[in-house]
Amino acid sequence: MFSLLKLALSKTDTSFCYQQMELVVTEARKSALIGSNQLSVQWASAGSSADTYADPIKQPIFLGLTGFRLLVIRNGEQHRFDQITNAKGLKAMKVGQGLFWGDTQILERAGFQVVTSTQARRLWKMLASKRFDYIALGAHEPWKDIALRPELNLAVERNLLLVYPSVLYFYVSPEHHQLGQLIADGMRMALADGSYQQLLYQSEMIQSLLTHANITERRQIRIDDAQLFDLLPPGYDMRLPEFLKQPATTASDNSH
Incomplete structure (x- = not known):
């Protein structure tokens, strides 16, 4: 950033x-x-x-990119998400969010069961202790956050991509x-x-996403939010950014 x-x-x-x-x-x-x-x-x-x-x-x-969310879940609970095909399935579960996160109100307005914390760093232990079922993070975020907390035994859900204006x-x-x-x-x-796109694409967080997320193959669950559109830039849409459709670089790619 x-x-x-x-x-x-x-x-x-x-x-x-x-x-x-x-x-x-x-x-x-x-x-x-x-x-x-x-x-x-x-x-x-x-x-x-x-x-x-x-x-x-x-x-x-x-x-x-922040409008494309991956779910962090407890390791061993992938089966609970395998049959979910729409927002109704996710709404039947509880999602953990920071109280002041901009997308918390998006999920609340859409009818999700939202559990909040004033200190976002507490959400990880709350998830591990089953206070809720998942955390929805920007697609570039989960792996580093999970790696910092190996003792909590968390994982990235494998099939879903939650999409909303953000x-x-x-x-x-x-x-x-x-x-x-x-x-x-x-x-x-x-x-x-093009220097902005290049710096973003070559960053560790985007390379991690491209390596692990399989983002173009995920089942998209889309949520519209009319109240937020006034805060978005002209021409905003909810299509995947083009750089997410590229393969991850290799060591040799970065050596030139």
Whole structure:
């Protein structure tokens, strides 16, 4: 994420000093940091609480990828999902979500049984202890998160792809309108010359997705959400980004 932001700003004629905040903080704390100018830029889902205290830059960070969700389940429970063919089947189960995640309201409006936590990192142990049945994560996210928690014995569901309108934006403090414009301009330039797509495609998270997800062969379960479309960029649709249809690179591919 940070590398994509740096790439965008490198396309402008302005020099910047970067400092990435490594702390995990609540949404309330982020709001306070933005308001006091201690935090200039953050990333969040459109429709999340960030919309109430910061200004979105309406260029999707992952080119719409966050609207394609894979399910993290307990290892050994794949059979519970094998016969699911539509949203009704998933609604019969419980999904775990961060309280402030932008897509939590999407699932609630669609009639899903949503169990929330104010601290998203707690969701993993809640899943392992059977507080709910699955977590729906962006298609680029599950493997790294699961690998960090081997003791919880979790797995990626093998057949389903949950699809709904969702984008991740950079957000800037209302005090930093000029910075927001520079980021927007830089992202447009990086998209136009292809360097943005190349950096994203070559990233470890996308290569992991392409290696493991079999995403084009999955059964899609689509959810529309009319309330969210006003927050989405012009021309947004729910088709798979083209780079997800490419094969993963090999070591030799990356050596040139």
